[in-house]
Amino acid sequence: xxxxxxxxxxxxxxxxxxxxxxxxxxxxxxxxxxxxxxxxxxxxxxxxxxxxxxxxxxxxxxxxxxxxxxxxxxxxxxxxxxxxxxxxxxxxxxxxxxxxxxxxxxxxxxxxxxxxxxxxxxxxxxxxxxxxxxxxxxxxxxxxxxxxxxxxxxxxxxxxxxxxxxxxxxxxxxxxxxx
Numbered sequence: 001x002x003x004x005x006x007x008x009x010x011x012x013x014x015x016x017x018x019x020x021x022x023x024x025x026x027x028x029x030x031x032x033x034x035x036x037x038x039x040x041x042x043x044x045x046x047x048x049x050x051x052x053x054x055x056x057x058x059x060x061x062x063x064x065x066x067x068x069x070x071x072x073x074x075x076x077x078x079x080x081x082x083x084x085x086x087x088x089x090x091x092x093x094x095x096x097x098x099x100x101x102x103x104x105x106x107x108x109x110x111x112x113x114x115x116x117x118x119x120x121x122x123x124x125x126x127x128x129x130x131x132x133x134x135x136x137x138x139x140x141x142x143x144x145x146x147x148x149x150x151x152x153x154x155x156x157x158x159x160x161x162x163x164x165x166x167x168x169x170x171x172x173x174x175x176x177x178x179x
Contacts, residue, residue: 093142093172095119100127101179110177113156127176133161137174140165149173 095114099107111121134153138146150160158177166174 092120093145094170095121095173095175096123096125096171097121098125098127098174098176100129100131101177102130103179106177110153110156110158110175114152117152119152122171131176131178133178134158135162135164135176135178136160137164137166137169137176139169139172142172145173149175 097107097110097114099105107124107126111124114121136146136149136153138149146163150163153160153175161178166172
């Protein structure tokens with residue numbers, strides 16, 4: 001026995017292609033006219049505005065920084081600290097100044113004065129012991145500069161009491177300041 005099959009007709013409504021598409025599974029995302037969702041548009045707009053704001057803040061900050069940094073020509077230095085080296089060094093010998101006087105900072109002051117006169121002072125340090133009188137040690141190659149160096153030191157109120165030969169040293173002149 002055969003059962004008779006019934007035909008059931010199913011009616012499917014037609015979709016309008018020009019109608020906006022409603023997405024029910026994502027209620028917060030609504031697609032309008034086939035473009036990106038409104039919430040996504042808001043986020044993108046917010047990000048663009050944030051980037052522009054950061055660029056403005058950074059640009060303004062850099063402009064302020066550049067305007068507040070003093071140029072070298074406008075820097076004020078007290079006259080007691082001005083060290084104006086001569087354009088070309090008078091003497092190219094390497095000089096070291098040791099402070100054996102017990103007076104703090106004396107070797108630095110002597111270095112500054114020698115540099116103003118164009119001398120190449122490469123090191124300033126403390127002598128291992130305090131000594132009486134100032135000693136000038138010279139390599140044989142710069143012996144001819146002895147009188148000149150003594151007069152430069154005398155100009156700066158340093159009286160040389162001893163002149164000796166400088167042997168086995170990386171320097172040409174060693175000045176050991178004493179009291």
